[in-house]
Amino acid sequence: MLTHNPYKPQNWEIKKIIDETPDVKTFRLFQRGVRPFIYKPGQFVEISIPGAGEAPISITSTPTRPDYLELSIKKTGKVTGLLHGLSMGDVVNIRGPYGRGFPVDELKGEDLLFVAGGIGLAPLRSVINYVLDRRASYGEVIVLYGARSYDDLVFKDDLALWGSRRDMNLLATVDAGCDEWSDREEGWCGRVGVVTTLFSECKMDSARHLCLICGPHIMIKFALAGLMEAGFKPSRIITTLERMMKCGIGKCGHCNIGPKYVCQDGPVFTMEEISRLYEAL
């Protein structure tokens, strides 16, 4: 008898689709049925369309806003390509959540420095909004965000909101500027250059700040070098690792790095943990 089947997904309905960039859409989803869906920032799901297969996608909404689930999906392959063709009211299949998320409880009281590149803001947005919804429990919040161009900035509504808040500090930059970007008058935007150029401006302090970082491989590499130079301890830098998690439950071997499975032991790791993992970055 097959009792609990960990591979069986549930049906979720698309209630809203937000075009973030030319190749990133955010899907706001509601679950059909009553099965509770309890998750932590940093966890991921396997999303699928029958006939196309599954894709591991990190959750970008926060459990502090439990009415819906949001996934921001970049069009990169077969499954994500088909997802981009869906409309409101369509149904997708989801199983999860999987993995070890960000340690939001342990982060209480800490001064937090977020460093994000491109779509890498998606999992961090979950933590940022979690922290903002429980603002009193956390210390200072600084968000540094970089993207290739103005068009590639995701979550522009959140960015505008974060930029206007006095209880946090957002600085954004793009690799290649444009008039629409440079002429803006809000203090958080208008900069041109890679995200590491924001390090000096944000008054980061390795003695005080705990850094959460996510983005493309090349950005993480340079940002880590900058953070280490600034004296950050590897145990106080937290990131998420990308791998093609197929099963999500520690069986299929695709996300194996050293003795760890990214799908169960991660995707969130401290740099100290990663330094012991041979090939992680």
Place this chain on the structure above:
Amino acid sequence: MKIIPENKLADLINKWRSDARHVIGPKNVHGDIVFETLEKDEQPCLDFLNTALPPKEFLFPMRETILNFVPKEDEWTPFTNLNEGNIVLFGIRACDVTGINLFLDQLFLSDPPDPYYGARRKSAAIVVLACEEPDEYCFCPSCNSGPALATGFDLQLIHIGDEYLVQIGSPAGERLLNGLQLETPSMDQVGLKNYVIDECRKKCRKVELEGVEEIIKDLWEDEIWKEVSNYCIRCGGCNFVCPTCYCFDMNDRVVSSGHSQRMRTWDSCLLRGFTRMAGGVISRDDKFTRLRQRFYHKLLFWKEKWGGPHACTGCGRCSRVCPGFIDFGEVVEKIKSRAGHADT
């Protein structure tokens, strides 16, 4: 312990079949020894070194449907027609049973348990046929996994002269012999059994694995991985024949308009696409990094994650099938020769 004459083995297998059990055993198919269903009146081939593939496919098929999607039902339904019945895996070598007991069970039955493997495993009775003769690649004694087992079987048969000595390893094994009038072996027969196993053990190659996990730790950047992988044609054969390899891929198959199946298929860490991520980035793009992963996983990572032995049962299949003649034992020797000479 019981004794069963060679010519009574057929009765035993027929009895299992009449008990509505599905008997799977070694057969000679055009010169290859493979595990297949033994049909009515069909008898196993018992004169063989080892089968081309371990019998893991009967618990974890090369390709299986795990979920079905039919639009009418608007949801994925678990595929439950596992066709497992009550199977008897007859004539398995000790090394391959070790692969199931210590490795596949550990992975698939740990939390959350895999329901497909679990259902098949529960219904499978294991009848070991101990080895009398190794070939030049066999090194099960070095892995404590043969030529015969001490525990972990339902029945174990050891060939002694014109008879088989039968060891009963579980209540299920006891039930497999229900209704048969079998004699208890004499002291001489028990002595003969021990002699047969010892002789086989002595002839096996020695591959000293103890401590290799400590040495390999310092060899991540060593040149040996590039040297060894020069001979790898990335066919993945070593993975597919390995009784401890378990990696799989998951993908969908469209059966007809709207009807899809979610499949899983054996996969191999030697294949380039194994670590392909969104956007096409491949984390183990260089061939040597994939070969290195295989050896690190067998000799260190599995042990670090689960404890217990190295993830090798000494069956020798990876060495036998490698078109580039990459030999597991030789690589272990190479690793040990680098002790204290690590580049890093």
